[in-house]
Amino acid sequence: MSTALVVLDLVGIAAFALSGALVAVRKPLDVFGVLVLAGATGLGGGFLRDVLIGATPPAALQDWRYLLVPFVAGLVAFRFHPALGRVEREIAVFDAAGMGLFCVTGAVKSLEYGLEPPAAALMGMVTAIGGGVIRDVLAGRVPVVLREELYAFPALLGAILAVTADEAGLHGGWVLIPGAVFAFTYRMVALRRGWQAPLPPGMDGY
Amino acid sequence: MSTALVVLDLVGIAAFALSGALVAVRKPLDVFGVLVLAGATGLGGGFLRDVLIGATPPAALQDWRYLLVPFVAGLVAFRFHPALGRVEREIAVFDAAGMGLFCVTGAVKSLEYGLEPPAAALMGMVTAIGGGVIRDVLAGRVPVVLREELYAFPALLGAILAVTADEAGLHGGWVLIPGAVFAFTYRMVALRRGWQAPLPPGMDGY
Amino acid sequence: MSTALVVLDLVGIAAFALSGALVAVRKPLDVFGVLVLAGATGLGGGFLRDVLIGATPPAALQDWRYLLVPFVAGLVAFRFHPALGRVEREIAVFDAAGMGLFCVTGAVKSLEYGLEPPAAALMGMVTAIGGGVIRDVLAGRVPVVLREELYAFPALLGAILAVTADEAGLHGGWVLIPGAVFAFTYRMVALRRGWQAPLPPGMDGY
Numbered sequence: 285m286s287t288a289l290v291v292l293d294l295v296g297i298a299a300f301a302l303s304g305a306l307v308a309v310r311k312p313l314d315v316f317g318v319l320v321l322a323g324a325t326g327l328g329g330g331f332l333r334d335v336l337i338g339a340t341p342p343a344a345l346q347d348w349r350y351l352l353v354p355f356v357a358g359l360v361a362f363r364f365h366p367a368l369g370r371v372e373r374e375i376a377v378f379d380a381a382g383m384g385l386f387c388v389t390g391a392v393k394s395l396e397y398g399l400e401p402p403a404a405a406l407m408g409m410v411t412a413i414g415g416g417v418i419r420d421v422l423a424g425r426v427p428v429v430l431r432e433e434l435y436a437f438p439a440l441l442g443a444i445l446a447v448t449a450d451e452a453g454l455h456g457g458w459v460l461i462p463g464a465v466f467a468f469t470y471r472m473v474a475l476r477r478g479w480q481a482p483l484p485p486g487m488d489g490y
Numbered sequence: 491m492s493t494a495l496v497v498l499d500l501v502g503i504a505a506f507a508l509s510g511a512l513v514a515v516r517k518p519l520d521v522f523g524v525l526v527l528a529g530a531t532g533l534g535g536g537f538l539r540d541v542l543i544g545a546t547p548p549a550a551l552q553d554w555r556y557l558l559v560p561f562v563a564g565l566v567a568f569r570f571h572p573a574l575g576r577v578e579r580e581i582a583v584f585d586a587a588g589m590g591l592f593c594v595t596g597a598v599k600s601l602e603y604g605l606e607p608p609a610a611a612l613m614g615m616v617t618a619i620g621g622g623v624i625r626d627v628l629a630g631r632v633p634v635v636l637r638e639e640l641y642a643f644p645a646l647l648g649a650i651l652a653v654t655a656d657e658a659g660l661h662g663g664w665v666l667i668p669g670a671v672f673a674f675t676y677r678m679v680a681l682r683r684g685w686q687a688p689l690p691p692g693m694d695g696y
Numbered sequence: 697m698s699t700a701l702v703v704l705d706l707v708g709i710a711a712f713a714l715s716g717a718l719v720a721v722r723k724p725l726d727v728f729g730v731l732v733l734a735g736a737t738g739l740g741g742g743f744l745r746d747v748l749i750g751a752t753p754p755a756a757l758q759d760w761r762y763l764l765v766p767f768v769a770g771l772v773a774f775r776f777h778p779a780l781g782r783v784e785r786e787i788a789v790f791d792a793a794g795m796g797l798f799c800v801t802g803a804v805k806s807l808e809y810g811l812e813p814p815a816a817a818l819m820g821m822v823t824a825i826g827g828g829v830i831r832d833v834l835a836g837r838v839p840v841v842l843r844e845e846l847y848a849f850p851a852l853l854g855a856i857l858a859v860t861a862d863e864a865g866l867h868g869g870w871v872l873i874p875g876a877v878f879a880f881t882y883r884m885v886a887l888r889r890g891w892q893a894p895l896p897p898g899m900d901g902y
Binding site (some may be wrong): 308315318323331351362 | 747748749750752809810811812814815818819825829833836837838839841842843844846848849892893894895896897898899
Binding site for chain 1 (some may be wrong): 514515516517518519520521522523524526527529537541546547548551552554557568569571572627628629630
């Protein structure tokens with residue numbers, strides 16, 4: 285289980301890092317801006333969670349593979365961005381997988397650090413959306429997860445599922461898999477069908 | 491005393507959350523963006539203080555009422571923003587009350603965590619303005635407390651009063667109330683009279 | 697050694713604070729905005745490092761000189777910004793010196809807190825560029841170190857030199873000085889010759 289989790293974790297970080305790097309390439313930022321955005325997007329959500337729950341230094345700073353993956357993803361995006369742009373829909377699948385994974389692992393880690401279930405579910409969502417929020421703030425735009433993309437809600441629901449399963453006394457994959465699969469599936473359907481979250485009443489003509 | 495403090499704390503957080511949610515409604519962000527901005531504005535200042543002084547996980551993550559209040563405030567603002575927009579001056583009163591409270595409680599908490607008086611006063615100000623700064627950064631605008639609103643200065647003075655009272659050996663309400671009342675009153679007068687902080691010499695024609 | 701380090705540290709913080717204050721003056725922000733940007737730019741990189749490596753409260757919150765220096769720098773910039781604007785190239789020298797110092801001291805402090813060498817080098821870079829990134833985010837612009845200035849790369853190389861020297865068993869100045877001098881020199885040459893980091897292939901016509 286553990287090896288599978290690390291591999292999935294790194295795949296999710298790579299997808300997040302690619303999304304950050306592609307935003308940077310399109311500004312365009314320079315090569316170091318691309319690498320910084322790749323790193324901040326790939327690792328930022330976990331950093332934010334770890335700093336808030338008091339799990340410092342963050343796990344990613346204690347394992348070189350977590351630093352290498354966004355670095356390589358950033359270089360690849362810098363060099364091959366036209367080709368990557370053509371497979372952006374495929375990258376979105378890995379990004380959704382990363383989101384599904386991070387919302388449940390973030391929630392479970394927060395429970396392990398003593399947070400109550402509602403706070404742990406919230407931290408699961410923060411883990412999943414934090415990197416994208418940091419990416420957009422650094423790139424000078426309002427975070428897309430707050431205005432266009434149905435992203436935070438699937439992450440929150442996935443985290444709630446994981447917290448509920450944990451509270452119900454389940455273990456291991458029974459805690460992680462249902463929430464991760466649900467969040468991933470919801471996100472993919474929302475992407476394919478163009479679902480968006482409701483705008484405030486009276487403001488949807490903008 | 492303690493119950494009164496918690497109630498005031500929650501009222502201040504609700505006012506901050508409403509201000510964040512109204513900014514989000516007017517962008518407009520979607521319902522999740524409104525909720526995230528409500529939460530980040532209501533709780534962000536305290537989170538920032540707790541992370542900096544090493545008081546993690548932040549208190550608000552250990553008490554579900556602190557999560558429920560911004561959530562409800564965000565939903566109310568999402569649904570009833572036209573009505574809320576008409577009572578925005580009244581919301582500003584509660585916002586000023588929250589600011590007055592947070593600057594003194596933030597300063598005292600920082601003293602309790604071993605900070606020296608000048609740093610504790612600064613952390614009191616950070617507690618009071620942090621949520622608004624995060625709100626504006628997420629909404630893609632330069633923080634209003636840095637350019638338009640006389641807000642940071644009353645918060646800093648209130649925090650200095652609280653730190654000074656604590657250093658003088660006073661206790662409980664004698665530490666908290668003068669600074670809170672002063673910061674609140676100063677802020678309200680500044681709001682009503684349209685006081686603004688001075689611009690750099692030669693730049694006020696902008 | 698220690699006194700020299702503190703003096704250099706404060707000189708670097710002053711230069712960073714001046715750069716933050718000048719950005720604020722030119723928006724223009726008001727006097728409190730100028731002071732907040734001076735403080736955030738001068739101390740933000742160290743705060744970010746200390747929060748990430750778990751060294752809270754940050755050292756600067758435990759020594760009033762570290763709070764006084766950006767405060768005074770902010771006031772000076774507010775009042776005398778036209779004169780400061782004329783010596784901006786000279787300020788850039790001190791800024792480069794601060795960058796050179798912070799990348800090595802940040803890396804060494806991170807090693808002391810148990811980080812592995814690659815993560816420590818990264819944290820050295822974060823220490824050196826963090827204040828400028830926070831400055832630009834608060835001022836509503838995409839961080840210049842990500843798109844225009846050759847700044848992050850010298851900082852990273854300087855941090856790598858320091859980490860390598862430490863790993864090689866060297867001590868004191870032998871760890872700090874080569875990396876600091878290298879980063880400073882590289883930065884100064886880049887500034888004088890207008891070197892910029894490469895843009896993504898195909899995007900350099902923007």
